[in-house]
Amino acid sequence: MKRRNFIGSIAAGSTVLSSTSIVTGGGIVESHSKIEKSKASLKADVVIAGGGLGGCAAALGALRNNLKVILLEETDWIGGQLSQQGVPPDEHQWIETHGATQLYRDFRQAVRQYYKRNYPLTESAKGREYLNPGDGSVSRLCHEPRVTVAVLTDMLASYISSGKLTLLLEHKVVSAQVTGNKVASVDAIDKKDGKGITLNAPYFVDATELGDLLPLTGTEFVTGTESKSETKELHAPEKGNPGNNQAFTVCFAVDYQPGEDHVIQRPAEYDFWKNFIPKMNPAWSGKLLDLSYSNPKTLEPKQLGFHPEGISTGDKLNLWNYRKIISKDNFLPGTYNGDITIVNWPQNDYFLGDLVGANEKEFKKHFERGKQLSLSLLYWLQTEAPRPDGGKGWPGIRLRKDVMGTEDGLAKYPYVRESRRIKAVFTIKEEHVGAANRALITGKESGNTAAEFYDSVGIGYYHIDLHPSTGGDNYIDFASLPFQIPLGALLPVRMENVLPANKNIGTTHITNGCYRLHPVEWSIGEAVGLLVKYASEKKVLPRVVRENKELLKEFQEFVRREGIETEWR
Incomplete structure (x- = not known):
């Protein structure tokens, strides 16, 4: 039998839809492709679509209470924002002691223990109760995406072994069967071979990044901005716009190798992004690829600093230190030649297209353009970014493809800030x-x-x-x-x-x-x-x-x- 990318028993004879169907509260209204016969069918107490932090937390909450769970993830990494999207945790100042669930704090502690157990830390770093592997300024726990995947996998391992959890990586829900106000089942496809599987459960959880299950199941939702007359909110616009959603970002990781040349091939859209001036209200400070941007709180122009050796840039935030996930000084000499940082900055926020509600073709188009923006930013840093000595560019900045686990070095999935609601x-x-x-x-x-x-x-x-x-x-x-x-x-x-x-x-x-x-x-x-x-x-x-x-x-x-x-x- 051909090895499939899921764990669990398979029943025979179910019917699967091979592409998205339009669904209302009364059931399937229209199918965009013919029905194909599939032998794959699974059943559980709850089906969770989306293996990000919400999906994994929902699964763990149900699993430890003896429910049987099917968890689907569209990419080959669980962990969502922290892994496939490459975003170190954005947290509040009390996170070490309260203001989150005990399980979330257990996860954070397990990340620290993973480094202490597996990495050659200095004695100082090993003895630090609140170890921050990267010492990035954005978070008290800046760490590598792969470590998130490893820790979450460990947390789920016993449930997979016992058969309580079926984990379907690289699977996406494409249709649903609905009767009245209830979903009877959903159909998913294996993104590698296109084969279908029907998933049955009393409950369905939408933990996807864009709220994908909502339109498929006929669940009422909203998108974009509401008007002030609708919500009476102080900062709401006078006129709402369902298509007005926040930018997404395609993150990537880099390190710095002084004296070496790691300049990438000039991106196809570099000329466009190099000269791009955002049309914003209120106005942006100038070109997007620059060290000046709009101060988020005042919207006045604000200067940023940049130095890939972490050297102080005075009163300006050094972007290199902001989302740094490996600080070489936390590890024994010779472990790392330089720090590793994540690029998720104002300069690679993509807002020329909307992923919320996009069809597959539109999603791919905007994701690819978001990748072009991020590669253009990298090329600009390598060749044209201003240096303190008056020169231009840092050719020793190296794209770390291994950190993101992709051939192009860019995140597996866009960092999504807004979804259907x-x-x-x-x-x-x-x-x-x-x-x-x-x-x-x-x-x-x-x-x-x-x-x-x-x-x-x-x-x-x-x-x-x-x-x-x-x-x-x-x-x-x-x-x-x-x-x-x-x-x-x-x-x-x-x-x-x-x-x-x-x-x-x-x-x-x-x-x-x-x-x-x-x-x-x-x-x-x-x-x-x-x-x-x-x-x-x-x-x-x-x-x-x-x-x-x-x-x-x-x-x-x-x-x-x-x-x-x-x-x-």
């Missing part, structure tokens, strides 16, 4: 979490807290950080308050067995800016995994858990016992 039972708005908006509501100039949600199933914090958008908005960046995650934002208005576990919860375009980061996505996913367990055990719909006061109280006690904080302390 469910129309939820409850929508989180700026009035609930925005510092200035809360001040207007309370009438207090200071001492405000975020809204208290009676149905809280988690907590998180990040400032509201919206990157330049496909609709021409410049940065929207302002203070938020430590917030709760309300259960109502995880419940679709109509569908009964579809749940979100990524950036697709019930936020607005504005509040997505603080609910979209790594530890919050994890908290959302873990809460959803526990919700599936609780609702299944009680034999009630997830929405009934929120509607029934006794059930809600019991569920909140359950998640707290499982290590999820529901209030800030």
Whole structure:
């Protein structure tokens, strides 16, 4: 038998759709390709589409409560933002002690232990309780994407061995069978050979990066910006635009080898990107490929620094140090010739096309153009970036293809900041979490807290950080308050067995800016995994858990016992 890329038993005789079908609440309306017969079919207690942080957390929450899980991942790496997208964790200042789930902190500790166990660290680094392998300034735990994959794989290993978890790498859901308000099954394809598989379960979790299951299952959703008249949010535009979504970024890793020449072939679109001036409102500071950009908070021109040996650039942020994932000084002499850093900077944010709602052809086009932008930035750094000595370019900057695990050296998947969002039972708005908006509501100039949600199933914090958008908005960046995650934002208005576990919860375009980061996505996913367990055990719909006061109280006690904080302390 030919070896397939999934683990688990296979049943015979199921019918699979080989491409996406248009689905409404009443079922399949139209299919864009003929039905083919497949022998592959699997069943579990819950199917989770998307192996990012939310998907893995949802799986772990369900698995440790003895549910059987099928977890699909479109790429060959689990870990989402931290791995396939190459983004070190964006976290709040209290992350080491509170403000995240215990399981997320266990994951972080396991990353540190992985380095201490497997790498030749200096004695100083080995003895550091809060080791930061890269000493990057963006995070207290800047580390390599591959380490995320290794640690998450270890966390899932026993469940795979016991048969409780079926992990389908390089698989994508392409259609769904829906009856009324429930999904009966979904069909996925193996991206390597195009073969189909039908997945059956009482519950389906959308942990994809773009909310892919929502249109396939007929789950109501929104995209882009809402108008001020719709949400009454302080920072909302006067006119909404469903096609106005944040930029995505194609990240890559580099190191620096002084005296060597690692200049890449001139990218095909280099002339375009070298001269590209973003058309933003308010205006951008100049060319995109420059060390000047718009200050996210004030939108005034701001200078950045750059030196690939980590040398101080005065009062300017040295971009090299910002997302540095390996600091050679943390390792024994001779281990690394130089530091390794991730390039996820203002200069490679791509906003000339929208991935949210894009078809396969459009997705590929914009992903490729995003890659051209990132390669153009690399070539510019190697050949034209200003040096402190008055020269131009750093030819010793080397693209580290091995770090991202790809032939072209670029991330396996775009770093996505915005997704389709469910129309939820409850929508989180700026009035609930925005510092200035809360001040207007309370009438207090200071001492405000975020809204208290009676149905809280988690907590998180990040400032509201919206990157330049496909609709021409410049940065929207302002203070938020430590917030709760309300259960109502995880419940679709109509569908009964579809749940979100990524950036697709019930936020607005504005509040997505603080609910979209790594530890919050994890908290959302873990809460959803526990919700599936609780609702299944009680034999009630997830929405009934929120509607029934006794059930809600019991569920909140359950998640707290499982290590999820529901209030800030």
